[in-house]
Amino acid sequence: MTATASPTRAAYRDLNVLRWMAGLFLSLLGDQVFFIALAWTATQVASPAVAGLVVAAGAVPRAALMLGGGALADRAGPRRAALVSDAARTAVMLAVAALLLLEQPSAAVLITLAVAFGIVDAVFIPAVGAMPAVLVAPDELTRVTAMRQVVHRATAVAGAPLAGWLIATTSLSVVYLVCAGLFAVSVAALTATRTRPRPSPTTGPVATEDVGQHERPAGHEPEAASPTGARPTARQLVDDVTAGLRYVRGHQLLLPLLVLTAVAELGFAGAINVGLPLLADASGWGPQGVGWTLGAWGAAAALASVVLTLTGSPRRAGLAGLCCLPVMGLALAGIALAPDLETAVVAAAFLGLGSGIIAPVFGGLTLAAADPDQVGRVMSVASLASLGGAPLAYAATGVLVDLTTPATPFLLGGAFVTATGLAALGSRAIRTARRDAATT
Known part of the structure; x- marks a missing residue:
């Protein structure tokens, strides 16, 4: 249909x-x-x-x-x-x-x-x-991704x-x-x-300035779709997974974009999900402080996603996403350095604005960059990039708090996210990625 x-x-x-x-x-x-x-x-x-x-x-x-x-x-x-x-x-x-x-x-x-x-x-x-x-x-992919975040x-x-x-x-x-x-x-x-x-896999929607962003990796050819009634064997699925990983590894934009997502998540997930209750307890904010801080973060992220839903993706989407990472890093550190709960809530709101922009923008670029015959595998890798490092981040946060103070995961995580964003500015593929070749 x-x-x-x-x-x-x-x-x-x-x-x-x-x-x-x-x-x-x-x-x-x-x-x-x-x-x-x-x-x-x-x-x-x-x-x-x-x-x-x-x-x-x-x-x-x-x-x-x-x-x-x-x-x-x-x-x-x-x-x-x-x-x-x-x-x-x-x-x-x-x-x-x-x-x-x-x-x-x-x-x-x-x-x-x-x-x-x-x-x-x-x-x-x-x-x-x-x-x-x-x-x-x-x-429209960034807009739809923003709607999904809402x-x-x-x-x-x-x-x-x-x-x-x-x-x-x-x-x-x-x-x-x-x-x-x-x-x-x-x-x-x-x-x-x-x-x-489904468009031809040889035509790609994402463009960069002077860089062919959607070039197919060497040796990669479009895969034939399996017949509607055919049930793939385990060997075929293994071959498909291998081909998908090889495709991501050789892609000029997807590989750095997904690596950036995974690395940034390591600095962010542990502090917010594990460190915040510990910080609130040590700072005397109580459970209400956790609620207000998480609420400000979630509300600001939702607001940013609503704005992107109405306005669509920034024209220079890759650069816009990269600029959000230092803001998020500073805001993460700001939560730990806040002298009172009100200041922490404001810092959390800035953190939410950054995450509410970067998730739809990078999500839209990921969908737009993937060939039609690879998009499912690309999204599975993207999901693992977002979620796979969470257990490690949670465990590391607990160890850091035991050895130091509840503020440490926020300070180190903020510095890590900021440094990641600044380093990623060196990736021409991400920095010059635009929302769509048809609109440039």
Whole structure:
């Protein structure tokens, strides 16, 4: 099914894009409810150690199979892969809801549930991340990515209260049934979403000044799409994953862009997610201080994403994204150096503005730079770049606080992010990347 809308139409006015956003919102809301319900259920039936194992069980197959999920999305098409995996999540939730009507959950059942969900997520995450490439024209990719960031913020805000209310007022079976309903309506919305014809992989949307940004790496040829009814073998998927990694490694823009994302995340994730509660406790801000600081960060990031939704990508997108990193680094250090909570909240707001700009801008460049036959695998690598270093950052933050003070992760992280941004200015590929060749 192909869309006939003009490629110049703003994404936020495109009903087809809004249908996809509705499906994404419902799916992410179901995710939020599911993970909170899973954690709560685990604490009721197992020891804290086993409960932690239950919650972590889904992360292993999700990370291990993410690249294979991206390869499947490339073979089947992002829309079809997202539909099938979303439908599978619906089926898993229905099966668990039915099981809970018959017996009490056990740790083994919950671990099996988490693993099954993680396997399906390994396909859904890269597939839904690649869908903007088949929904809008290349010059609208940053706008759609910004809209997606707004949806992520909205589900994070709405998901926890909804899950808490459901757990407190209904049975666990009903909670998982609600998750199944959210996923099912998401499938309906994605089914109604039309996709654009996939462009030739030999024409690339991202341009740079005097640099051919979309040149295919030596030895890389367009891959033939697998027949609609053909089921790829394990060997074929391994070959696809290998080809995708080779493609990213040889790409003039994608490799430095994804490396930059992964490195910057190391300096940022630990301080915000692990260090902030410790800093708030040591500074006497209390849990309210954590809430106000995270709230300012999230609200500013959402505001920046809304602005990008309305205005579209900056013309010199790569340079705009790089300029955000030093701002984020200084703001991160500013949280630790703040003399009071109010100053820390202001610093967190600047941090949010930076992250709210850089995520859609770099996300749009990543989608635009990827060949149509590689976009699923590229998005799987991008997801790993964003999330893969988080456990290391969390562990390092805890060690730093034990050895020094709660301010150290913020100061070192801020210096690291700032230095990363300044060093990345030396990458001509990123610095000169523009939003789209068609608009330059």
